[in-house]
Amino acid sequence: MPRRPARSHLLGLIAAAVIPVWLFAAYLLGQYALHERSRFEQDALQTARQVSLVVEGEIANLQTILDGLSKSAALANGDLAGFRGEALRVVQGTDRIIVLRDLGRNQLLNTEIGYGAQLPPVEPMSARDREKLKASGIFVSNVFASKDPQDHRISVAIAVPVLTGEDLLLSISVPTARIRDVMMPAVPEGWTVGIGDRDGTYVARSKSHEEMTGKPGLPEYLEKIVGRSGSFTSRNFEGTTLLAGYYRSSYSDWFYTANVPLSVVQAPLWRSLAAICGIGLLALLVSMALGYVVGKRFTVATAELAARAEALGHGRTVEPMSTSVAEFAAVAQALVDAEHAIAERRYELETVLETVPAAVWFTYDPKALQVIRNRFAAELMGLPTDGRKSFGAPDLVINTVAVKDGHTVSREDRPLSRAMRGELTDNEEFAYILPSGIERFLLSSARPIRDPGGSIIGAVQISLDITDRKRGEEHRKLLANELNHRVKNTLAVVQSIASQTIRNATSLPEAGRTLSSRLVSLAKAHNLLTQKNWSGADLNDLITASINPHAPMERFQISGEKVWLPPNVALSLALAIHELTTNAIKYGALSNAKGSVSISWKLVSQKRHRRLELDWREKNGPTVGPVERKGFGTQLLERVFASDSAGRIVLTFEKSGLVCNFQVNLSGSNEAQVPKAFSS
Template sequence: MVSRFSARTHLFGLITVALVPVWLFVGYLLFVYAMNSRNRFEAEAQQIARQVELVVEAELHQLEAIAGGLSKSSALLDGDMPNVYAEAQRLAAGTDRVLIMFPLDGQEVFDTRRPLGTDAASQLALSPEEREKILKGAPIVTGVYLDDLTNEQRIAVAIAILRPNLDPWILAVTIPTTEIRDTMKPAVPAEWTIGVGDRNGKYVARSKMHEETTGKPGLPEYLENITGSAGTFTSTNFQGTTLLAGYVRSDYSGWFYSANIPLAVAQAPLRRSILEFALIGLISTLVSTALTYLVGRRITKAARDLAGRATALGRRESVQPMTTSVVEFATIADALKDADEALHEREQELAAVMNTVPVGVWFTYDPDALQVIRNRHAAQLMGLPLQEGTTYGAPAHVAETFATRDGEVVGRQDRPLTRAMRGDETESEEYTYVTVNGAQRTLLSSARSIRNNDGKLVGAVQISLDITERKRGEQQRQLLVNELNHRVKNTLAVVQAVASQTLRNSPSVKEAQEALSMRLIALAKAHDILTHENWSGADLHQLLERTMTAQVQPDRFTLRGGPVRIAPNLALSLALGIHELTTNAIKYGAFSNDKGTVSVSWNLAPTDNRLSIVWQEKGGPTVSQPSRKGFGTRMIQRVLDSDPTGEVRFDFVETGLVCSFGINLDR
């Protein structure tokens, strides 16, 4: 697929292409400048290091000259050590210099800081290489060592005094490393740091932080870069700062001299140049962009207006005339206007037909079937406001509905219209929808794909017939039949049980007839209450009141308790149980005389939904424990058979029967 971009984008691309060579050239210049700048700083670093080397080495040569002059004195040739010592004292007077003479192996001959003749071992221990070199008559420059007398870091320049047939002596002039620092400081430029190290890699002197570094070894990663007679490298210092360093190593002393500058300082001119180039480039780019915007504004506006009219035509919206100075765009705009008028005429004809048929019709040309064209009846079936479905041919977002088929949820991707967009065909399939307004409808739907002349799938159509009322009638009839069967079976079972118990426990047919009649009346009262509540349950107070008033006057009993709803089956059983308690009270208890009363109270525990009911008789004849359980007692106990946590208790006290029982309503 060919990528497409706007005219303005192409203009911006043209400017960008024109600027790319310029930026490449600028980048090349910056690269060359960076390399030259780096080379310049590297050359400057080596030059500074050589300058410091010249200054320091001149000081070392001066120390060698002092030692050489003393070694040629007549007193030394005559073996007059007191005069030699006095001459050495004169050379050291007023300075930090110390003159020491000692044999290669043995005690010091003298040390200008000690009286002549003081026995002391020499502090200058020469390495085998230094011994070999000095015995050949060459001077040596020692490394840094810690002086025991002054506790300071010092260096020495030493020469050999060769005597015929005698062991050679070593004459050394030593100075503290601070003198090396002070000697080189005038040669150190600003922002640069100079370090001087001996042959062993220890710092002799440093232009900054001298006291902290003299006599201490340099960083291994720094020293490993000092390998030849001269060179440059980058490394980090003790503070972690990256440095650009140049170094030289002296043939005379064997020391190295390094000039260091922070890499950030060395790169600062380059950064300034990059910033300047970037600023100039940004300004030039902004100017070019502004010119491109002004030039392309007229073209892009005309193209945008033309695209808007084409979009309106695709959406079946009105296409307005277009005024533009671009001739080609004006021609296309006129053609779109003519096409809009022709399409409008055909749409009016199709809309009249679609809004007349009594079925829902949906068209879609969206691959996901989320944008649809529907008729008036389709909008009504989906619960959409009428004004949203009155204009056929206007694309709109598909209604958000919930659909099921055969009790299974059907997602958007498996519904007829979406399946047809994948090439599937559906025929007279039933779907139940929960529509936008919350209504539930059952539709009989068929869907087909729409293909162009080349056989390519471009759209789909769905036609649905509303069969909600038909399905509702079928379901209602089946529900009524099932409910009737269930209730008839339950009622017959209860009547059968009551009749069986009554006949079994009655001494005569007449008494059985009367008892059965009263029990069926109590059962009918409970049925009346449940029927009035559509068998959803019964109110406990109403159930007790209607059951007891069927046998006694309301002034003979009291009912106390909060509102409690009980299930239908429990309501029937309680009605029969209360009927039996009332019958027994009429025969033997509180209702057998004119003064007796009965109080029924109940309480529902909110924590475990447990119902407690207490039947209490007062004012009747004295009662006693019966010899056997009657039908009423067994009936009340059977109410709790399905609840293992239930209980029933009969207390036959002198004042009257007290019956208390509990039921777990959750069971």
């Protein structure tokens, strides 16, 4: 009987059923896209306005601080030293800087520069900026760089009237990162908000702030910011097309932009397109039902074809099919051929899949660049396993670096390639570095695959993931070395303490008591370091732990900023504080009921170096006389920070009591070193 293509039977019916639905859906999609675009534009404008309100609230807070300082009596009386003290109290503990200057180039006060030091000249205030300051009573600057080129700041300034002469300018500056932090709660998820000054330079940005602050915006972007508010589309620095809404503030004359990738705006359109596809599929099903009614012979042939496909899926024999539809006959014959091919491959694939969770690679490529991998192999190589093509479809190998015995192995010398040349490999260990940078250790074996005539037609490699085992071995070695090192250091410290204590003791009981006390102090310092995994110790906690077992804390006045000490400095300082405390109990301020001890410290930074300056000062104790003999405590104090690298210590025996000044270098301290007091 004559055979005609199925397309000629069904094309008219499918077109009549589906095309009108698709046209209507396309119309609805266009209307929806216009609505969504308008909604995102309104959201962008609203977000820009909200961010401007939040940021300008912060600027208003800075203005309030300046208004309060401008009413200072010290400033009104010309007492710059007193006024500087007030300003320092305002900015203490913050990254703010207060400057008092004239409208020319002269600075009168700068909280960042010590009082009495020569203040560098500044840029004079332009006539336009003076007019704005006069009109609004406040001036918000553009972005400018401080002494550190990486530290970009903005300032808020007000005029301070002076009885004689021209008004002064009082300003407070903050890093642009502060503006970024203030605006972040108002930034919706998935949006990028930028703030620009009057010249179009970035003040802050919700993303990549450090890279963008202080840099000019794209000219093609800035030229579209016209008027008070609006929206537009433009490309950003990365070349991504954005939908942007902007608002220019009359308060600071800065502009605020809220940006969202145009792809996000168009996402509803794509979702609608997916819906249209679903509708199309439904229409197709309806058309198939109509096709069944119109031509039952197609449905009978389809059912027979489906039965053969099901037989193929369940591994049964596929019988040839007789039909008048040429395409169905071709598909049926293809199913018969596929059933024969699958039978030939079924046994080898079943054998391979039984080896899971081992990674398996097949190749029939002479260069081993096209491979067939199982699921476990894909996971090991960092490839996605969801939605992958079925097992048996070849893929290109990924670009990895293989290392064996410390040497890089080329792809030609790896097990699968060697197996394609007829070599056999067994249990060879390789380290593979994936494109993502992840390192995996594999134990691999490979064999060639031969046809019945003995010719090599492919190869198979089976690998076991031994990454956890290798890393466990390395971790155990590291822990053993670290433990050995710390035990040696601790024993060296204890040995030196014991030797010096016994050498300077007048009796064995005294030596026992003194040694026990010093070892307890050392143990408490060790406890503090152990609680922090030997990363260091807090200075205040260290002092408290060293004093508390020996003397009441109410006899001490302790003050200073938070300081984190490296392990070696912490151990030495703990022993030093212990020696000072026990000496004060025996001979000094703590030997009577009225004496007290003041402990204070501060951090001093010089370029890349940090130095701790700590003062121990005894008061109201017995009168201090000249020292005739140095005991171990005094020797320890003089030697604990004696080297130039660690710092220095100065002991002063004043009549009012002992004064001990420590100067300890904190930069470059190495926790692996034994404290200097015990190295000899």
